[in-house]
Amino acid sequence: MSATRRAAVLGSPIAHSLSPVLHRAAYAALGLGDWSYDRFEVDEAGLPGFVAGLDASWAGLSLTMPLKRAIIPLLDGISDTAASVEAVNTVVLTEDGRRVGDNTDIPGMIAALRERGVEKVESAAVLGAGATASSALAALAGICGGPVTAYVRSEARADEMRGWGERLGVDVRTAAWDDAAQAFSAPLVVATTPAGTTDALAAAVPAGAGTLFDVLYDPWPTALAAAWSERGGKVVGGLDLLVHQAVLQVEQMTGVPSAPLAAMRAAGEQALAAR
Structure with a gap:
């Protein structure tokens, strides 16, 4: 007998995604035995056909790269949060057949920081200038x-980040990537770059550093996160972000008021340890 309610994560590549582990752990803890959550390898070209084939059994979708912007024209509406960064990572299929997009990365970042006691800072630094960096600016x-x-590699990226700052109401200043070690004097540093990019900066972490939010979760810890911890700084990792944004997705897709954060995090940690 097929499950009565379906959800899934879409992206390309997708085999590495921890989303099925987190969502399935939530369903188990909540007693939602008739819910399933899968992963599908879908690129931008295949996305319209996949969305067109969704039937009434589908409750929601999680979107990862490269689909967070490509999904928007296929939806009936998006939240103000998603519109602020032109990125959707969550789609809820409503009972009346509408497809509504949201972005849980932004509140997920805020929740992950709050959990570690970071609620307000006087300044911050962002390493990188991609899609995750714009979400970081929205959270900041x-x-x-x-x-x-923002520490970036090109003037074009600098222009992009300043543009996002104007749009989001953030006073964004830009600096060259070669000067990225200067970021470490900020009370909060958000690293949004791909694996390996910040490894060379690890030796420059000062004693008594503030808070590092490194959005990577595999491999973990990154060289930067390990050095940060060794020098007494506070570290928020990519799994923290992944779990908090997934909690919000589960709540939106299932309608439960409170998803099981602890069970989801434990499942994520166990899955990462097994890799």
Whole structure:
């Protein structure tokens, strides 16, 4: 007998995704035995056909790269949060057949920081300038009282980040990637770059550093996160972000008021340890 309610994560590549582990752990803890959550390898070209084939059994979708912007034209509406960064990572299929997009990465970042006691900072630094960096700026709009310095590799990326800052109401300043070690004097540093990119910066972490939010979770810890911890700084990792944004997805897709954060995190940690 097939499950009565379906959800899944879509992206390319997708084999590495921990989302099925987290969502299935939530369903088990909540007693949702008739729910299933899978992963599908879907690229931008295949996305319209996949979405067109969704029937009434589907409750929601999680989107990862490269689909967070490609999904928007296929939806009936998106939240203000998603619109602020032009990125959707969550789609809820409503009972009346509408497909509504949201972005749980932004509140997920805020929740992950709050869990570690970071609720307000006077300034911050962002390493990188991709899609995750714009989400980081949106999160910082709510918790950073002063300027955010983005360390980037090109003037074009610098222009993009300043543009996002204007749009999101954040005082964004830009600096060259070669000067990225200067970021470590900020009370909060958000690293949004691909695996390996910040490894060379690990030796420059000062004693008594503030908080590092490194959005990677595999491999973990990154060289930067390990050095940060060794020097007494506070570290928030990619699994923290992944779990908090997934908690919000589960709540939106299932309608439960409170998803089981602890069970989801434990499942994620166990899956990473097994890799």
